[in-house]
Amino acid sequence: MDLDPSQSALVREGLIIAHHGVAVEVLFASGEHYLVRVKRRSGHVVGDDVLVRGEVLERLPRRTELRRRDAMGKVHLVGANLDVLGVVVSPSPPPPAGFIDRVIVAARAANLRPFVVVNKCDLDAAKGFIMELRDTYAEAVSVFPLSAVTGEGLTLLREFLGEGHRGAFVGITGVGKSSLLNALCPEIDLRVGTLNEYNGKGRHTTTVSTLHSLSDGGELIDTPGFQDFGLVDISAQDFADHFPGFEKTKEVRCRFRNCRHRTEPGCAVVELVTRGEVRAERYATYLEILREVV
Numbered sequence: 001m002d003l004d005p006s007q008s009a010l011v012r013e014g015l016i017i018a019h020h021g022v023a024v025e026v027l028f029a030s031g032e033h034y035l036v037r038v039k040r041r042s043g044h045v046v047g048d049d050v051l052v053r054g055e056v057l058e059r060l061p062r063r064t065e066l067r068r069r070d071a072m073g074k075v076h077l078v079g080a081n082l083d084v085l086g087v088v089v090s091p092s093p094p095p096p097a098g099f100i101d102r103v104i105v106a107a108r109a110a111n112l113r114p115f116v117v118v119n120k121c122d123l124d125a126a127k128g129f130i131m132e133l134r135d136t137y138a139e140a141v142s143v144f145p146l147s148a149v150t151g152e153g154l155t156l157l158r159e160f161l162g163e164g165h166r167g168a169f170v171g172i173t174g175v176g177k178s179s180l181l182n183a184l185c186p187e188i189d190l191r192v193g194t195l196n197e198y199n200g201k202g203r204h205t206t207t208v209s210t211l212h213s214l215s216d217g218g219e220l221i222d223t224p225g226f227q228d229f230g231l232v233d234i235s236a237q238d239f240a241d242h243f244p245g246f247e248k249t250k251e252v253r254c255r256f257r258n259c260r261h262r263t264e265p266g267c268a269v270v271e272l273v274t275r276g277e278v279r280a281e282r283y284a285t286y287l288e289i290l291r292e293v294v
């Protein structure tokens with residue numbers, strides 16, 4: 001993990017597996033990994049393929065990149081070269097309104113396959129919560145109810161990730177993202193929050209994103225919890241196309257090609273809502289988040 005000046009003349013290809021602000025940890029094909037210093041706003045992110053020449057990093061082109069906007073409007077990179085994105089939620093603490101929807105839309109817009117992980121199934125409150133989520137999202141994406149504590153439901157997720165995907169877990173703090181990674185792969189041994197650390201205080205346990213190889217195949221990035229997953233540079237059309245619960249709207253055409261499905265005449269989406277083929281709740285949430293879309 002120390003800076004390694006002896007490598008100065010060599011050019012080696014590596015993968016960024018952790019970002020510590022002033023340095024990134026790079027993993028090489030040999031299994032070696034060490035820290036390379038970077039400028040604070042160098043734009044590197046976990047999942048980046050890089051060429052390392054001594055202390056100099058050169059980023060290779062990205063296959064995919066996932067970004068989010070925070071509450072202050074600042075854009076953050078979440079990860080590079082991901083295939084799948086798991087939004088982790090729990091009955092306690094519950095997800096903020098629209099959180100799952102924004103993550104699903106952001107993932108699809110970035111060409112990642114989103115999925116929903118419902119952790120803490122061992123809690124009493126979980127039953128109704130799972131039913132509700134299945135009801136809302138199962139048509140759109142895979143939903144994995146499980147428990148990091150009891151191990152229930154982990155096999156299905158392990159198999160899904162084992163198909164060679166590189167994924168990341170995102171979700172608010174305290175839902176159990178790090179606990180899940182530990183449960184999937186015990187040798188990872190990430191620090192997790194203690195119960196009384198949580199009590200609604202929203203303290204973050206994980207502070208940097210880290211990438212891990214899973215023993216059954218696949219790679220997973222653990223991210224620090226964030227409360228806001230604001231959409232970045234998405235058109236109203238793409239937003240509607242990617243919105244979970246709007247699957248049927250792809251089969252219909254509105255009168256206007258650039259219809260935002262609000263009050264435009266001849267809107268086929270509103271028609272579907274009226275007929276009950278798109279749920280009123282989905283449409284209401286769509287309108288709510290649409291206000292943030294340019």
Ligand SMILES: Nc1nc2c(ncn2[C@@H]2O[C@H](COP(=O)(O)OP(=O)(O)OP(=O)(O)O)[C@@H](O)[C@H]2O)c(=O)[nH]1
Nearest residue numbers: 148149174175176177178179192193204205206225
């Ligand atoms: N009952 C129950 N508690 C869990 C489960 N998974 C995690 N927890 C608890 O939830 C708390 C938060 O777990 P973490 O894994 O640190 O959560 P996190 O999402 O990584 O949080 P940040 O790193 O702050 O984003 C800890 O007290 C865990 O013990 C679960 O399946 N069931």
Ligand SMILES: [Mg+2]
Nearest residue numbers: 177178205206
């Ligand atoms: Mg964590």
Ligand SMILES: [Zn+2]
Nearest residue numbers: 254259261267
């Ligand atoms: Zn319309």
